[in-house]
Amino acid sequence: MKQFKFTALSLILLGSMTAAQAQAEPWSVGASLIYSESPYRGGQDRYLPIPVINYEGEDFWLRSLQAGYYLWKTDQDQLSLTLLGSPQQYDPKDNDLGDMKALDKRRMTLMGGLTYRHSADWGTVRTTLVGDVLNNSNGILWDLTYLYRVQLGKLGLTPGIGALWNSSNQNRYYFGVSGNESARTGIDRYQPDDSWTPYVELTADYQFNAQWRGFVSGRYTRLPDEIKDSPMVDKNSQTLLWTGISYSF
Numbered sequence: 001m002k003q004f005k006f007t008a009l010s011l012i013l014l015g016s017m018t019a020a021q022a023q024a025e026p027w028s029v030g031a032s033l034i035y036s037e038s039p040y041r042g043g044q045d046r047y048l049p050i051p052v053i054n055y056e057g058e059d060f061w062l063r064s065l066q067a068g069y070y071l072w073k074t075d076q077d078q079l080s081l082t083l084l085g086s087p088q089q090y091d092p093k094d095n096d097l098g099d100m101k102a103l104d105k106r107r108m109t110l111m112g113g114l115t116y117r118h119s120a121d122w123g124t125v126r127t128t129l130v131g132d133v134l135n136n137s138n139g140i141l142w143d144l145t146y147l148y149r150v151q152l153g154k155l156g157l158t159p160g161i162g163a164l165w166n167s168s169n170q171n172r173y174y175f176g177v178s179g180n181e182s183a184r185t186g187i188d189r190y191q192p193d194d195s196w197t198p199y200v201e202l203t204a205d206y207q208f209n210a211q212w213r214g215f216v217s218g219r220y221t222r223l224p225d226e227i228k229d230s231p232m233v234d235k236n237s238q239t240l241l242w243t244g245i246s247y248s249f
Contacts, residue, residue, distance in 0.1 A: 032244025042097035109136040123148035125225040139170025195226035
């Protein structure tokens with residue numbers, strides 16, 4: 001079975017969307033499904049089932065593929081140490097194109113850093129700065145998001161806008177082509193710099209009763225020149241959808 005390919009945007013998306021669905025109960029569990037377009041030439045769009053496991057405690061929080069420990073916490077401001085399980089990868093064995101199949105594998109990794117969140121009547125600002133702790137990409141990601149929640153009875157709507165910064169190491173590992181790869185495959189050598197990736201998103205959640213809640217989330221991303229100019233990439237943008245249901249304790 002072919003493995004699902006995420007981009008770095010996907011792991012950040014999981015954090016922002018689950019944060020938008022935060023509930024008063026400490027625990028919620030459920031099931032969800034993610035659809036993501038592949039940015040790579042010869043790549044296939046993917047569907048991935050992901051368990052929903054959210055926990056909000058005094059010192060510790062868990063949101064699907066993210067976990068954190070609060071260093072500072074008030075009703076308006078939270079600063080926490082954060083770990084992100086990054087499933088972003090490129091496996092040449094799963095590509096349909098001959099030249100792409102001869103590229104090196106890009107591996108999944110674990111990223112750690114800080115997350116800060118400020119909530120007010122005018123909305124929520126969240127920023128996350130994380131770096132690769134397993135020395136796979138040796139990259140750094142910085143995400144900045146503005147969210148505004150509107151509650152319409154049992155229906156909640158949370159539109160958002162933001163941007164993601166990829167360091168040059170991050171871009172070169174996942175979208176660059178080394179000299180050795182170029183000589184082996186015939187694909188042009190490519191060494192991108194750092195980049196900013198803008199996006200818009202919308203999360204809708206519906207409270208069926210005191211315990212059960214359903215949600216659907218989407219994000220549209222406009223890929224920067226540093227990524228879309230890669231000979232590995234044939235997209236100008238990327239769409240990701242996430243839907244599921246959860247039960248709160």
